[in-house]
Amino acid sequence: MKDTDKKANPFxxxxxxxxxxxxxxxxxxRTLPARIKEKFAGAKEILTQGNGKVAAxxxxxxxxxxxxxxxxxGILYLLVQIAxxxxxxxKGAGDFIGFxxxxxxxxxxxxxxxxxxxxxxxxxxxxSIIALVFYFVIYVANIxxxxxxxxxxxxxxxxxxxxxxxxxxxxxxxxxxxxALPIVGVCVFSVLxxxxxxVIAFTNYGGAVVPPALVDWVGLxxxxxxxxxxQFAPTFFKIFAWNIxxxxxxxxxxxxxxxxxxxxxxxxxxxxxxxxxxxPILAYAVPGFIxxxxxxxxxxxxxxxNQMITGAGGTAVGFxxxxxxxxxxxxxxxVNAWLNIPSGxxxxxxxxxxxxxxxxxxARVDGASPWKQFVRITLPYVLFATMPxxxxxxxxxxxxxxxxxxxxxxxxxxxxxxxxxxxxxxxWLYNMSIDNNYYSIxxxxxxxxxxxxxxxxxxxxxLSPSYKQEETYQ
Amino acid sequence: MTKRxxxxxxxxxxxITYLAxxxxxxxxxxxxxxxxxxxxxxxxxxxxxxxxxxxxxSFDSFVKLFSDTEMYNYxxxxxxxxxxxxxxxxxxxxxxILTAYCMSRFRFKSRKALMKTTLVLxxxxxxxxxxxxxxxMTQFNLINQQWGLILIYSAGAPMGYLTQKGFFDxxxxxxDEAARIDGASNFKIFVRITLPLAAPMIxxxxxxxxxxxxxxxxLPKLLLKNKDLYTVAVGLMALDNTEFSxxxxxxxxxxxxxxxxxxxxxxxxxxxxxxxxxxx
Numbered sequence: 001m002k003d004t005d006k007k008a009n010p011f012x013x014x015x016x017x018x019x020x021x022x023x024x025x026x027x028x029x030r031t032l033p034a035r036i037k038e039k040f041a042g043a044k045e046i047l048t049q050g051n052g053k054v055a056a057x058x059x060x061x062x063x064x065x066x067x068x069x070x071x072x073x074g075i076l077y078l079l080v081q082i083a084x085x086x087x088x089x090x091k092g093a094g095d096f097i098g099f100x101x102x103x104x105x106x107x108x109x110x111x112x113x114x115x116x117x118x119x120x121x122x123x124x125x126x127x128s129i130i131a132l133v134f135y136f137v138i139y140v141a142n143i144x145x146x147x148x149x150x151x152x153x154x155x156x157x158x159x160x161x162x163x164x165x166x167x168x169x170x171x172x173x174x175x176x177x178x179x180a181l182p183i184v185g186v187c188v189f190s191v192l193x194x195x196x197x198x199v200i201a202f203t204n205y206g207g208a209v210v211p212p213a214l215v216d217w218v219g220l221x222x223x224x225x226x227x228x229x230x231q232f233a234p235t236f237f238k239i240f241a242w243n244i245x246x247x248x249x250x251x252x253x254x255x256x257x258x259x260x261x262x263x264x265x266x267x268x269x270x271x272x273x274x275x276x277x278x279x280p281i282l283a284y285a286v287p288g289f290i291x292x293x294x295x296x297x298x299x300x301x302x303x304x305x306n307q308m309i310t311g312a313g314g315t316a317v318g319f320x321x322x323x324x325x326x327x328x329x330x331x332x333x334x335v336n337a338w339l340n341i342p343s344g345x346x347x348x349x350x351x352x353x354x355x356x357x358x359x360x361x362x363a364r365v366d367g368a369s370p371w372k373q374f375v376r377i378t379l380p381y382v383l384f385a386t387m388p389x390x391x392x393x394x395x396x397x398x399x400x401x402x403x404x405x406x407x408x409x410x411x412x413x414x415x416x417x418x419x420x421x422x423x424x425x426x427x428w429l430y431n432m433s434i435d436n437n438y439y440s441i442x443x444x445x446x447x448x449x450x451x452x453x454x455x456x457x458x459x460x461x462x463l464s465p466s467y468k469q470e471e472t473y474q
Numbered sequence: 475m476t477k478r479x480x481x482x483x484x485x486x487x488x489x490i491t492y493l494a495x496x497x498x499x500x501x502x503x504x505x506x507x508x509x510x511x512x513x514x515x516x517x518x519x520x521x522x523x524x525x526x527x528x529x530x531x532s533f534d535s536f537v538k539l540f541s542d543t544e545m546y547n548y549x550x551x552x553x554x555x556x557x558x559x560x561x562x563x564x565x566x567x568x569x570x571i572l573t574a575y576c577m578s579r580f581r582f583k584s585r586k587a588l589m590k591t592t593l594v595l596x597x598x599x600x601x602x603x604x605x606x607x608x609x610x611m612t613q614f615n616l617i618n619q620q621w622g623l624i625l626i627y628s629a630g631a632p633m634g635y636l637t638q639k640g641f642f643d644x645x646x647x648x649x650d651e652a653a654r655i656d657g658a659s660n661f662k663i664f665v666r667i668t669l670p671l672a673a674p675m676i677x678x679x680x681x682x683x684x685x686x687x688x689x690x691x692x693l694p695k696l697l698l699k700n701k702d703l704y705t706v707a708v709g710l711m712a713l714d715n716t717e718f719s720x721x722x723x724x725x726x727x728x729x730x731x732x733x734x735x736x737x738x739x740x741x742x743x744x745x746x747x748x749x750x751x752x753x754x
Binding site for chain 1: 484487488491492494495498499501502503505506508509526569570572573575576579580582590592593594595596597598603604606607609610613625626628629630632633634636637639640641643644645659660661662664674675678681682685688689691707710711725728729732
């Protein structure tokens with residue numbers, strides 16, 4: 001009983017999940033004042049208890065440390081301060097102001113005026129804000145550090161030497177060292193573009209308004225347009241319903257087929273496992289776009305399947321025609337499974353190799369059937385280890401661009417605004433923003449989608465056993 | 475008595491297993507076989523096939539692929555792709571494994587917040603940010619540069635750390651604790667104990683972060699304008715429709731390195747080294 005509950009947990013009991021989520025949000029807001037107070041207690045302590053040297057660090061980063069004869073650290077902080085000021089005075093301040101104005105001089109080739117490029121100004125403005133935040137974080141760390149030294153000196157202890165602190169970066173604070181680079185990379189190449197796109201949703205960028213024309217802030221106008229203009233809303237809801245269905249179906253199909261294949265090849269009686277595994281790997285190795293083009297050809301009118309049908313006396317079938325709603329959808333589902341099952345199998349095989357084999361032996365001694373062993377041992381373990389992957393696969397399928405772009409791209413249908421009935425939201429967004437220049441509207445729609453998907457999967461993730469009991473199998 | 479009863483049943487089970495495996499293998503093999511045969515077809519056009527198979531076979535398309543490089547410089551594209559994929563795979567895997575390890579083993583203040591943030595970020599449709607990425611790369615002067623692609627691929631890789639974290643969560647911490655009592659630093663534990671135990675997961679990460687740049691077409695298409703810098707994916711998509719057998723030959727050829735990788739590394743992939751380590 002318990003295991004079936006576990007199996008159905010993530011998606012079936014969504015109602016309960018939402019209720020629990022709501023309760024969590026409630027407690028979050030109830031405890032918020034207390035937690036803010038707690039946060040500021042530290043700041044208050046530093047402000048009231050800190051001595052002159054801490055105050056010196058507040059004015060000029062690193063000065064307090066230097067006064068305490070912590071040379072290396074003091075100089076490092078000082079260098080950060082100088083570098084930041086140089087950047088901000090020479091470039092940052094202008095970028096920061098540009099973020100709000102988005103340019104004032106329009107270019108005019110006639111008079112030879114080189115105007116402002118609003119889009120680049122927007123991006124550089126965001127960059128300058130990120131730089132400001134980084135500076136502030138380092139600034140606070142600098143003050144905290146000065147206060148820590150003061151406390152150490154006051155209690156007659158020797159403050160930690162710079163060497164020792166450096167050593168702690170491989171010991172106690174290893175996570176800080178290890179995470180620094182990934183976090184910076186993600187900030188620049190993932191967060192920054194995302195912030196940029198969010199910001200775009202509140203401008204009139206797109207259509208006729210692209211540089212060299214000046215872009216302006218328009219507030220919530222784009223969202224208003226989506227809700228009031230008749231052309232967007234019906235298409236949105238039709239595509240949205242299909243998109244949810246697609247994501248659920250394809251995720252479950254791929255996941256359990258991949259797991260099943262791994263288990264099948266893992267059976268003791270199977271000889272030459274490496275050889276058999278080669279076939280799915282072959283499918284995995286061929287780049288997706290090649291397979292997709294190949295499949296499109298296979299199902300086309302002149303393609304081999306139709307040649308065989310006509311050869312047997314039938315008439316050619318338009319598998320991917322404009323009116324082939326469900327055949328096209330099913331082919332998409334099948335092709336997607338073909339593409340994704342191999343990687344699922346690889347992952348499941350890797351995880352299965354880590355299952356505690358003693359458990360199976362114990363189960364065999366107790367006379368448990370293979371099916372029972374699967375439901376009671378394998379499935380809970382695999383689900384536990386892969387629940388996060390399952391969620392990210394759900395998202396990946398929700399935003400699966402390639403399948404219908406290659407199989408049926410570029411179809412515009414009646415009843416849909418710039419889309420067809422197999423298109424997912426991501427394809428619709430592509431049609432809107434890349435093919436038809438609706439940048440800001442596209443960005444606004446992507447924010448709506450993003451809100452929906454993130455709420456669903458965050459709730460599922462937070463309530464899943466892999467998040468709640470991380471240590472279960474450790 | 476009982477032995478005789480079980481045996482035919484077992485045989486039946488084995489037969490069913492093999493039948494299922496054969497069916498699965500056929501499904502996976504067939505489209506590829508079709509593509510391989512197409513690459514050996516004598517005429518280049520898509521429409522000169524009888525059913526699934528070409529009417530005449532020859533090696534011409536492969537020879538042409540590597541000799542006729544004036545219009546389509548396939549060897550050059552191939553080397554470009556190899557370089558970009560290798561570098562992104564190495565860098566990306568390093569970052570991913572580090573991130574996953576920290577998220578699994580350390581309990582620091584902003585950990586849960588970070589985990590939720592990455593999950594939310596991952597939900598954002600990635601190509602919606604393409605315009606932004608493009609403008610960003612112009613600012614950094616990384617358009618038409620292979621390193622620009624490598625940077626984007628490897629910097630984005632840690633976002634997918636959850637698989638690896640899930641794996642680290644299932645590795646017992648008792649070995650770590652034993653080593654810590656013996657005075658090992660966290661860095662030493664990571665290098666000497668965790669990494670060897672995580673070998674299957676590292677191989678998986680290497681492979682999957684190699685395959686991504688290997689078969690991506692959106693990003694290279696956006697960032698590489700110079701024909702000599704093309705990756706195979708962009709190059710093959712730029713091929714003319716009448717060059718179908720060249721397209722097939724080119725696609726067959728880029729599947730080869732992955733297959734070799736698999737053969738060389740499958741041992742790591744399947745038999746987790748932690749099989750012999752302490753559990754629970």
